[in-house]
Amino acid sequence: MQELVQLKEELEALRTRAEVIQTRIAAIEGVQPSGIDWAPKGFYTDYHITVGFLLGGVASLASLLLNVLGAPLAGKSPLELIRVYLTFPLGERALSLATGAKDVYAIPDGMMLSMGCCLYIATGMILGIPFHVTLARFTEGKSFGARLALATVLALLVWFVNFYLILNWLQPVLFGGRWITDPAVLPPWVAAVTHVIFGWAMVCMAPLGKFVPYQQPQSEG
Numbered sequence: 001m002q003e004l005v006q007l008k009e010e011l012e013a014l015r016t017r018a019e020v021i022q023t024r025i026a027a028i029e030g031v032q033p034s035g036i037d038w039a040p041k042g043f044y045t046d047y048h049i050t051v052g053f054l055l056g057g058v059a060s061l062a063s064l065l066l067n068v069l070g071a072p073l074a075g076k077s078p079l080e081l082i083r084v085y086l087t088f089p090l091g092e093r094a095l096s097l098a099t100g101a102k103d104v105y106a107i108p109d110g111m112m113l114s115m116g117c118c119l120y121i122a123t124g125m126i127l128g129i130p131f132h133v134t135l136a137r138f139t140e141g142k143s144f145g146a147r148l149a150l151a152t153v154l155a156l157l158v159w160f161v162n163f164y165l166i167l168n169w170l171q172p173v174l175f176g177g178r179w180i181t182d183p184a185v186l187p188p189w190v191a192a193v194t195h196v197i198f199g200w201a202m203v204c205m206a207p208l209g210k211f212v213p214y215q216q217p218q219s220e221g
Contacts, residue, residue: 044211048136049129051209052202056128059201060121063194081194082116084186087179088171089119095179124198127158131202132209139206147203155199159192 067081077083086094090112097109134154139147168181179185 043137045133047211048133048209051136052129052132053125054128055132055202055205055209057121057125058205059128059131059198060124062201063124063197064117064120066197067190067194079113079117081186081190082113082120084180085120086112086116087177087185088167088175091175092177092179095185127198128202131155131199132206135202135206136209144203147206148200151199151203152196155195156192159195163188163191 064081068078071078071080083095083097086097094112094116097112131151131154135147135151139150163181168178171180172178180191181188
């Protein structure tokens with residue numbers, strides 16, 4: 001009986017030693033040892049933050065493109081939205097960019113508007129994070145219509161908070177005017193639709209950001 005106990009202890013020690021050696025070999029070869037599940041057990045927040053950052057840039061580009069195509073139909077400049085957007089850092093003179101007059105700033109108007117487009121997309125990348133994280137967490141397995149409805153509500157909420165709870169008082173304090181929220185400069189429905197298009201684009205691209213854990217191929221034999 002004593003010998004049997006010793007043999008079992010020796011066998012267990014050998015198994016433990018074999019696992020250590022297998023792990024070391026896998027680390028040297030850069031291969032995940034079989035039987036080790038590295039995938040997160042719960043919601044993979046870090047992954048969805050990264051995906052939301054990337055998809056937000058594409059979604060903001062889509063909303064900007066819609067404005068560029070739609071503004072001339074209303075008799076506005078294709079980049080009218082960017083001019084209004086730039087009133088936050090530049091003030092009222094941003095509305096005169098590329099109006100046919102001489103350059104408003106030392107930097108050419110075209111360059112200023114290009115920078116404004118980049119800032120607009122960068123803002124979308126930041127907003128894309130809460131959008132995608134919310135959609136991924138609360139609409140998993142839901143229908144496309146349900147995801148679209150949540151994105152619409154979230155987009156309108158972001159629009160209302162940004163425009164009427166933040167910019168409505170912050171822009172006058174910093175720059176002496178309220179151009180972004182002035183209906184004569186930017187109709188509220190245009191800003192709201194722009195946010196909704198952003199949200200819908202995030203929904204349409206959400207499947208591209210779905211997390212699928214990597215499955216290590218099983219070796220034959």
